[in-house]
Amino acid sequence: MDIDLIFRIAAVGILVSVVSQVLKHSGREELAFLTSLAGLVLVLFWVVPFISELFDAIKKMFSL
Amino acid sequence: MLKVAAIGLASALVAMQLKQVKTEYSNYIALAAGIIIFSFTLSKLDVITETINQIQSYISIDSVYMKTLVKMIGITYLSEFSCNICRDAGYSSIAGQIEIFAKLSIMGLSLPIILALLDTITQFLS
Numbered sequence: 001m002d003i004d005l006i007f008r009i010a011a012v013g014i015l016v017s018v019v020s021q022v023l024k025h026s027g028r029e030e031l032a033f034l035t036s037l038a039g040l041v042l043v044l045f046w047v048v049p050f051i052s053e054l055f056d057a058i059k060k061m062f063s064l
Numbered sequence: 065m066l067k068v069a070a071i072g073l074a075s076a077l078v079a080m081q082l083k084q085v086k087t088e089y090s091n092y093i094a095l096a097a098g099i100i101i102f103s104f105t106l107s108k109l110d111v112i113t114e115t116i117n118q119i120q121s122y123i124s125i126d127s128v129y130m131k132t133l134v135k136m137i138g139i140t141y142l143s144e145f146s147c148n149i150c151r152d153a154g155y156s157s158i159a160g161q162i163e164i165f166a167k168l169s170i171m172g173l174s175l176p177i178i179l180a181l182l183d184t185i186t187q188f189l190s
Contacts (some may be wrong), residue, residue, distance in 0.1 A: 002071070002100065003070075003071055003074060003075075003100070005096050005100065006071070006074065006075045006078060006093055006096050006097060006100070007078070009089060009092050009093050009096055010078045010081075010082060010089070010093060012089070013082045013085065013086050013089030013092075013093075014082070014085065016086065016089075017085040017086045036086070039089075040088070043089070043092050047092060047095060047096055047099070050096070050099045051095075051099065054099050054102055054103075055142075057102075057103075057106055058138055058141070058142055061106065061109055061110075061113065061138065062134050062135055062137060062138025062139075062141075063131065063134065063135065063138075064135060064138050064139065064142075
């Protein structure tokens with residue numbers, strides 16, 4: 001939960017950018033787009049449960 | 065406190081690095097850092113709400129006022145968090161909308177209290 005989430009996102013970001021660069025230079029544009037999309041989905045998959053947990057905590061804490 | 069500062073600093077540096085390579089990931093890192101730091105503030109907020117309830121039990125204040133007070137704090141915190149995330153992403157128009165809605169909802173919350181105040185004043189006068 002702690003700092004490793006940030007480093008994981010950073011790792012995915014760097015990986016996706018490298019892969020998309022390689023794919024761009026090798027001429028396959030749509031694959032580069034797909035890899036960046038996959039990176040996006042992966043990061044969202046990690047971050048969304050935290051967001052829902054955060055909003056539940058706020059709702060419970062402040063009885064909104 | 066040290067942990068929060070370290071996490072904030074580390075994520076800022078990593079996000080800065082990722083800004084040139086891929087801009088959207090710096091927003092994700094900012095969001096993740098905000099969530100992690102909020103989980104630390106949560107423990108502090110627990111203590112605050114506990115003391116608020118304790119204070120309320122000592123002084124015989126109507127619980128409605130305390131509840132709306134805590135609700136206002138929650139609304140401001142949530143709108144502040146989402147506004148700043150939207151501004152980081154570069155969409156300050158959305159942040160403005162969230163802010164306006166938060167202000168209106170706080171005003172809506174405080175209306176009954178204003179009415180109660182006016183009632184007591186009119187009772188004193190008449």
